[in-house]
Amino acid sequence: MEIEVRGRKVRAVVFDLDETLYRCSGEAEEKMWGDLRRKLVTAPEVLAKQGIVDPEEETIKKLVESYVEQAQEIGWKLSFLAMGGSEESFFDITSSLSTADHLSYDPDLVELLNLLMQHLPVHVFTGSVRERAFEALEVLIADLSGQFQNNKLLAGDDMRQATKPDLAAYQEMLDRFDLNPETTILVDDQLSEVETAASLGMITFWIQELNQGENEFSPHILINSLADLLDHLQIDDN
Structure with missing residues (x-):
């Protein structure tokens, strides 16, 4: 053969x-990945690198947009590292997401x-x-x-x-x-x-x-x- x-x-x-x-889209995509992206961009080391304290909702949305745009080019982990996150935090946060539930x-x-x-x-x-x-x-x-x-x-x-x-x-x-x-x-x-x-x-x-x-x-x-x-x-x- x-x-x-x-x-x-x-x-x-x-x-x-x-x-x-x-593949997910629409509401399912937002449920699965929306919270994860928010957790990634609001990780303490990311906010510290960005010089942000107690971010407002609009700031979080802009951080997510920036993260997703960069991730499409270099990958999700590398984008997180570029924003100031650590590899350990990346795996801790992503492992908390249960895709199986969706x-x-x-x-x-x-x-x-x-x-x-x-x-x-x-x-x-x-x-x-x-x-x-x-x-x-x-x-x-x-x-x-x-x-x-x-x-x-x-x-x-x-x-x-x-x-x-x-x-x-x-x-x-x-x-x-x-x-x-x-x-x-x-x-x-x-x-x-x-x-x-x-x-x-x-x-x-x-x-x-x-x-x-x-x-x-x-x-x-x-x-x-x-x-x-x-x-x-x-x-x-x-």
């Missing part, structure tokens, strides 16, 4: 978790993962902490989550060298999953993260709800949802 993408052989697939294996079983995701697993190894690489990530997988894919125990899931608190989107994190991920970047697909919603993966030679899919041509994001393949992934895979069962 062979899988190819644009003439390149594929031997493994690596998925991001948040906003990739599931998710539900996704039969389409289960079908997709089962199909891929018939042909090649499938991994999850996330900046979230392991406990939170696995709780989310248990809700999203139920019993199939057992496939991502041990060396099939790499989370932020598992990393020894760095965390996403640092280049060292991707090199560590490839080493620990024992993958060849030239034959590995990475699917992620963050441009900074697919760019890092592409710099190592990985086949990158950027999942993004945009009405723009994928050539603008070359070498990344732009997809609007995970359902579009299969449209780009040539699967030979012979």
Whole structure:
């Protein structure tokens, strides 16, 4: 059995978790991420760095806007560090968020993962902490989550060298999953993260709800949802 993408052989697939294996919008997105962003930008060390004491609501909103804008470019953790936060605080705050409370079983995701697993190894690489990530997988894919125990899931608190989107994190991920970047697909919603993966030679899919041509994001393949992934895979069962 062979899988190819644009003439390149594929031997493994690596998925991001948040906003990739599931996506939220509107009220659900605000419930899930709104409080987290507020906690991040009002962390004591961030406020101290910004020279802010007892911030008003309008100030918090501006801090959140600034944080999100920067995070889209360099990643959530690096944006928090740039605002004055620490890595320890980042993991403490993000681990307090239970995404599982806002998710539900996704039969389409289960079908997709089962199909891929018939042909090649499938991994999850996330900046979230392991406990939170696995709780989310248990809700999203139920019993199939057992496939991502041990060396099939790499989370932020598992990393020894760095965390996403640092280049060292991707090199560590490839080493620990024992993958060849030239034959590995990475699917992620963050441009900074697919760019890092592409710099190592990985086949990158950027999942993004945009009405723009994928050539603008070359070498990344732009997809609007995970359902579009299969449209780009040539699967030979012979």
